[in-house]
Structure formats: C-alpha cells, structure tokens
Amino acid sequence: MSILVNADTKVIVQGITGGQGRFYALRNRAYGTLVVGGVSPKKAGTDVEGIPVFGSVADAVRETGATATMVIVPAAGAASAVLEAAEAGLELIVAVTEGIPVHDEARFYNQVQRDFPSSRILGPNCPGLLTVGECNIGFIPAEVARPGGPVGIVSRSGTLTYQALSDLGQKGIGVTTCVGIGGDPVPGTSFIDCLSLFEADPDTKAVIMFGEIGGSAEEEAADFIRAKMSKPVVSYIAGVTAPPGKKMGHAGAIVSGSKGTAQAKMEALEAAGVRVATNPTAAGELMAEVVRGL
Amino acid sequence: MDLFEYQGKQLFARYGIPVSAGGVAETVDEAVRAAEAAGYPVVVKAQVQVGGRGKAGGIKLAANADDVRLHAGNILGMDIKGHVVSRVWVEHASDIAEEYYASFTLDRSAKKYLGMLSAQGGIEIETVAEENPDAIARLTIDPVDGLSEPNCRAWVEAAKLNPAATDGAVDILLKLFHAYVDGDADLVEINPLILTPEGKVHALDAKVSLDENARFRHPEWDELVGLEKTDAREFEAAEKGLQYVGLEGNVGVIANGAGLAMATCDIVHEVGGRPANFLDIGGGASAQVMANALEVINNDPSVRSIFINIFGGITKGEEVANGIVQALDQVSIASPIVIRLDGTNAEQGRAILSGYESDRLVSKPTMVEAARTAVEMAEARS
Numbered sequence: 001m002s003i004l005v006n007a008d009t010k011v012i013v014q015g016i017t018g019g020q021g022r023f024y025a026l027r028n029r030a031y032g033t034l035v036v037g038g039v040s041p042k043k044a045g046t047d048v049e050g051i052p053v054f055g056s057v058a059d060a061v062r063e064t065g066a067t068a069t070m071v072i073v074p075a076a077g078a079a080s081a082v083l084e085a086a087e088a089g090l091e092l093i094v095a096v097t098e099g100i101p102v103h104d105e106a107r108f109y110n111q112v113q114r115d116f117p118s119s120r121i122l123g124p125n126c127p128g129l130l131t132v133g134e135c136n137i138g139f140i141p142a143e144v145a146r147p148g149g150p151v152g153i154v155s156r157s158g159t160l161t162y163q164a165l166s167d168l169g170q171k172g173i174g175v176t177t178c179v180g181i182g183g184d185p186v187p188g189t190s191f192i193d194c195l196s197l198f199e200a201d202p203d204t205k206a207v208i209m210f211g212e213i214g215g216s217a218e219e220e221a222a223d224f225i226r227a228k229m230s231k232p233v234v235s236y237i238a239g240v241t242a243p244p245g246k247k248m249g250h251a252g253a254i255v256s257g258s259k260g261t262a263q264a265k266m267e268a269l270e271a272a273g274v275r276v277a278t279n280p281t282a283a284g285e286l287m288a289e290v291v292r293g294l
Numbered sequence: 295m296d297l298f299e300y301q302g303k304q305l306f307a308r309y310g311i312p313v314s315a316g317g318v319a320e321t322v323d324e325a326v327r328a329a330e331a332a333g334y335p336v337v338v339k340a341q342v343q344v345g346g347r348g349k350a351g352g353i354k355l356a357a358n359a360d361d362v363r364l365h366a367g368n369i370l371g372m373d374i375k376g377h378v379v380s381r382v383w384v385e386h387a388s389d390i391a392e393e394y395y396a397s398f399t400l401d402r403s404a405k406k407y408l409g410m411l412s413a414q415g416g417i418e419i420e421t422v423a424e425e426n427p428d429a430i431a432r433l434t435i436d437p438v439d440g441l442s443e444p445n446c447r448a449w450v451e452a453a454k455l456n457p458a459a460t461d462g463a464v465d466i467l468l469k470l471f472h473a474y475v476d477g478d479a480d481l482v483e484i485n486p487l488i489l490t491p492e493g494k495v496h497a498l499d500a501k502v503s504l505d506e507n508a509r510f511r512h513p514e515w516d517e518l519v520g521l522e523k524t525d526a527r528e529f530e531a532a533e534k535g536l537q538y539v540g541l542e543g544n545v546g547v548i549a550n551g552a553g554l555a556m557a558t559c560d561i562v563h564e565v566g567g568r569p570a571n572f573l574d575i576g577g578g579a580s581a582q583v584m585a586n587a588l589e590v591i592n593n594d595p596s597v598r599s600i601f602i603n604i605f606g607g608i609t610k611g612e613e614v615a616n617g618i619v620q621a622l623d624q625v626s627i628a629s630p631i632v633i634r635l636d637g638t639n640a641e642q643g644r645a646i647l648s649g650y651e652s653d654r655l656v657s658k659p660t661m662v663e664a665a666r667t668a669v670e671m672a673e674a675r676s
Contacts, residue, residue, distance in 0.1 A: 101508035106437040139607035141637045157553015162605045215402045238556035241563045249537040249552025249574035279561045
C-alpha cells in the first residue's frame with residue numbers, strides 16, 4: 001500500500017518535448033512508472049522514445065486512460081496547463097514547474113477546488129512524489145530509497161525529501177510514499193492532506209515531516225497531529241538561522257515579524273507530541289529509533 | 295521586490311488612485327525644484343524600506359524653499375536603522391481630517407485574498423490587530439471572483455469609516471485591488487489612507503511588494519532594478535540571477551534547493567560555525583550557475599571556507615562538478631572548498647572532482663561531516 005500513486009497509476013507528461021520534460025519522463029519510465037503519453041500541442045503524432053505525444057490532455061486521457069499528469073511546462077503556461085488537466089478529469093496534477101506568479105496559483109487552485117473537486121493539485125514548485133518501487137512522478141532520485149515502508153515522508157523542500165530518503169535508505173529503513181508538497185505560497189496539497197492519507201494507509205506506520213519557515217502550515221499540521229494522528233511523527237524545520245524579512249529562496253519561506261519562525265513551528269510540533277530534530281540527518285536517526293520501537 | 299514609497303505612488307497613480315503631487319530628489323537642489331512644482335507647503339519624506347522613519351526624523355514639513363533646503367539636507371544621507379537615505383520624496387502637504395488603513399494580500403491559510411480595512415490608520419496595523427482586533431474589517435476574496443462593487447461597499451460600511459468617506463474609499467479600494475492583481479503585487483498597503491476636511495479620500499503613503507515570479511509579464515519593472523543596494527553581495531548575486539541572502543558569518547554556503555540551503559546554514563550553526571550567506575543555486579542548475587555562485591562567495595571578504603552541499607534531483611552531479619572545475623579555472627578561489635555531493639549522477643560528479651581534490655578542495659560523504667570540516671577550516675583561517 002501507499003498513498004496517491006502506485007504501480008497501476010497511468011501518467012502523462014505535459015511538456016514532454018522540452019529538455020527537462022523529456023529527461024524526467026524517460027527517467028520516471030525507466031524507474032517503472034507507467035508513463036503512457038505526453039502532451040505538446042505542436043508535436044502531436046510524434047513520440048518520445050516510444051511514448052506517444054498528443055495535442056491535448058483530453059486526447060491523451062481518451063487514448064491512454066491516464067489518471068495522473070506531471071506538468072513540466074514554462075511558468076507562463078503553467079496555469080492553463082493545470083486547468084486543462086483538471087478539465088480533462090485527471091485525478092492527480094503534479095505541477096513541478098517553479099516560478100509561477102502567485103496570483104496565477106491562487107486563481108487556478110481556487111478554480112480547480114470549485115469546478116473540478118475530484119482533481120488534486122500537488123505543487124506547484126514541487127519535486128513530485130514517489131511510491132518506492134512502484135511509481136515516480138517528478139524529480140525525486142528514487143535509487144537511494146528502499147521500498148515497502150514503514151515510513152511515509154512529506155516535505156515542503158524538494159532536496160530535503162531526497163536527504164530523508166537517502167538517510168533512511170542507508171539505515172535500511174523502507175518508505176511507502178514520499179511527497180514533496182512544494183515551497184510556494186499556495187500549495188495544492190497540504191501537510192494535513194498527506195498526514196491524513198498516511199494515517200489511513202495501513203503500510204505507513206510512522207511519518208517524517210520536513211517543514212520550513214514562513215506561513216503557518218506547520219502549526220496547522222501540529223494541531224491536526226494532536227487531534228487526529230495515532231502514528232508517530234518526526235520533524236525538522238529548516239531556517240533556524242534565517243533572518244526576518246528575507247525570502248530564503250522559496251516564495252513562501254519568509255519570516256514576517258514574529259510569525260513563521262522555525263522556533264515557533266518546532267514548539268508547536270513538540271507540543272503536539274512530534275519528535276523534532278535539529279537537522280535533517282538527525283531526523284533520520286530519530287526515525288530509526290521510532291522504527292525500532294514499532 | 296519591495297518598492298520605495300515614491301515608486302508605489304507612481305504605480306498607484308497608473309491605476310487611478312489619488313496621490314499627492316510630488317517628485318523624487320537625490321540632492322537638495324532637486325528637492326527644492328520638486329517642492330516648487332508640487333506647491334508649498336510640502337512634506338519631505340525619506341525613501342527607505344523600513345518602518346519608523348517619522349520617529350527617526352525622516353519626515354518633515356516645509357513651508358518654503360529654505361525649510362526644504364534645511365530638511366532635505368538633513369535627511370539625505372541620514373541612517374535610519376541601517377538604511378542610508380539616498381532619495382527623498384517631496385509632495386504637497388495634505389490637510390488630514392481622519393486616517394484609515396487599507397491593504398490586500400494573500401491569506402496563505404485560506405488560500406484566498408485578504409482585504410483589511412480599518413478606521414484606525416496611521417499606526418502599524420500589527421499594533422491595531424493586537425490592541426483592538428475588532429477595529430479591522432477583514433474581507434476574504436475568492437481569487438476567481440475578484441472584488442465586486444457591492445461587496446466592496448458592504449466592507450467599507452463594516453469598517454465604520456466616516457460616512458463622508460464611503461464613496462471615495464470604495465472607489466480607491468476597487469482600484470487598489472486592481473493594482474494588486476493586475477500589477478502582480480504580493481502586498482499593496484495604504485497607511486494612512488486619509489479623509490481631507492473637504493471630504494476627499496487620498497493615499498498618503500504607499501507600500502507595495504511585487505511578485506518577482508511575474509517579472510516575465512511586466513517589462514516595465516526593468517526600470518526598478520538596481521535601486522536597493524543595502525548589501526553589495528546581494529546586489530551582485532541578484533545581477534547573476536542567484537537566490538542569495540547575506541548573513542554575518544564566515545562559512546560561505548552554496549546548496550541546491552531552498553530547503554537544503556536553509557538546512558545547510560542551520561547545520562553550520564549547529565556544529566558551532568556561522569554561515570556567511572544563504573545561496574540556493576536552484577533546480578537544474580548548469581555548470582555556469584555553479585561557477586557564478588562560487589564567484590559571488592569568493593568576492594565576500596568575510597568568507598574563510600566554502601561549503602557546497604548538493605543533493606541532486608533535477609540538479610545533476612556532473613553539472614555541479616563541471617561548474618566547480620570551471621570556476622577553479624576562471625578565478626582564483628581564496629578559500630578552501632568542502633563539497634558534499636549526492637543524488638542524481640553524483641558518482642559522475644565525484645569522478646570529475648576526484649582529479650582536483652587537495653587540501654583546497656575536500657569531499658565529504660555527509661552533511662554533518664562536511665559542515666564540521668568547513669567550520670574547522672574557517673576557524674583555522676580566521
């Protein structure tokens with residue numbers, strides 16, 4: 001078991017004929033992901049190493065039966081690509097594109113919520129998600145991960161998900177699903193969404209949650225963990241040394257006034273019973289202890 | 295990108311929001327000319343991106359040219375909380391009957407827009423929110439629907455402004471919302487929004503932060519570039535398109551991904567060192583980007599060692615390695631480099647670097663070991 005995607009998930013790639021789209025479509029396919037098609041309006045009818053290219057998402061869905069998409073198009077075209085995917089009925093829209101204007105994100109998120117409630121957006125500006133040994137959509141380097149659980153991973157930062165997978169892999173600890181929710185101000189899928197799915201997944205017995213400064217998503221997750229989670233959670237919050245008022249790379253990672261500090265988030269999580277580490281590697285060590293105790 | 299008040303007012307004026315006649319000045323003579331054009335009395339206002347400039351003496355009323363000379367002379371060059379004033383904005387002074395507050399921003403929890411309006415303007419909204427939260431009328435706006443005139447009017451009425459201000463406030467708020475969305479701002483704020491004794495509503499200040507991600511559809515933003523020079527290192531990094539934040543330590547940090555870059559600063563701190571900066575080379579960085587990053591770090595005189603922490607997903611290990619090699623060829627790097635390289639194509643990257651390893655370029659397998667080594671090297675060279 002896993003969350004969101006598995007070995008049967010059929011995936012299309014919007015933007016498959018671009019340099020990065022091609023690289024990751026092929027890499028995800030090589031991992032075993034069912035990459036059944038791609039979309040590129042100007043190159044319909046061609047193929048990318050055997051992956052058929054369609055002119056629209058609707059065509060691709062009709063011909064392949066795909067239920068998920070990776071949106072890997074330039075930022076200026078991302079909003080229309082996400083909406084096209086939702087209109088075509090895709091259940092999971094993994095928007096890895098970075099640099100999307102925040103007003104575009106706010107509009108497409110709310111429009112999909114209202115008009116296409118059965119579609120879920122992951123991202124944007126996220127590394128995608130990986131169900132180890134089954135399905136990889138996005139950039140996550142899956143070679144370092146071991147399959148089968150018992151740990152689920154959710155993170156705002158992409159590179160920290162890789163770090164967690166690598167640390168757990170070296171300790172011989174397996175992972176069910178690893179989800180990068182992205183560092184933008186309007187993430188389509190939240191920590192709480194993922195925690196709730198992990199809580200319901202029988203093969204996930206414990207969860208690593210990597211947060212970062214800015215916003216209040218970690219505090220909201222802490223409330224959820226306290227009220228609804230029976231499974232142990234280990235966390236790390238990046239940005240302890242971040243000065244207030246400066247965006248730390250991610251559009252969402254900024255300490256405004258007294259709000260959004262790493263300290264406040266760590267305290268909220270600890271108060272909810274979460275074991276909070278001071279660096280990502282230490283989080284892996286804490287999780288190893290938790291797994292031994294399961 | 296935060297705008298200065300005068301830039302914010304220029305933006306507001308383009309969207310039809312009433313602002314005072316005025317001009318920007320970098321010298322006393324220019325200030326006098328701006329004052330003559332605006333008409334006396336005028337207000338001379340320091341242009342800095344930090345609050346509390348009034349208290350610091352950065353806002354002065356001037357009745358004539360001699361006053362303007364005196365005040366502009368004092369304010370230009372003034373240091374306000376570390377921000378040196380290089381420009382003043384000189385505008386016609388307004389008579390004020392009442393002061394209000396208005397803003398639009400994103401409510402990240404609700405994932406919708408949030409409008410805030412208060413009859414208690416002129417002071418920091420955080421203070422109002424703490425001491426008298428009921429004095430702020432909040433309006434949640436669905437980004438798909440936008441702000442309608444009837445909703446805006448009901449919001450203004452809920453804020454209990456002077457009834458004489460209602461029509462003017464509705465008009466300004468609709469225009470301000472348009473500036474927020476169409477102008478691709480993260481924040482638009484007017485504090486104070488004033489009602490004059492004649493019953494006119496008017497923006498007396500302007501705080502605007504623009505969304506850098508929307509630059510591709512705003513060619514007019516190019517003229518705003520290069521105005522903020524609070525940190526020379528940040529200026530150089532911005533020119534090279536790098537995500538850089540200057541800090542106060544001596545371990546230069548380069549990482550890929552904002553989360554890992556923050557974690558790298560954190561771990562340097564945790565093992566007893568101090569990061570000199572946050573630098574995220576981003577996803578899919580090329581060799582040239584890595585070379586640029588090394589150059590920026592190398593130009594920082596406080597740096598004593600350089601910690602490169604790369605976990606490749608979309609960033610490929612051999613590109614990182616080639617960038618380091620390229621930088622070593624192009625410039626003489628003053629500080630020793632510790633690199634930790636993992637993830638996509640990391641083995642290829644490590645193979646490229648192995649030919650260059652020395653006491654000036656050390657490779658470590660984990661973040662913690664790399665951080666310790668970088669901190670030790672920095673201490674040894676301090």
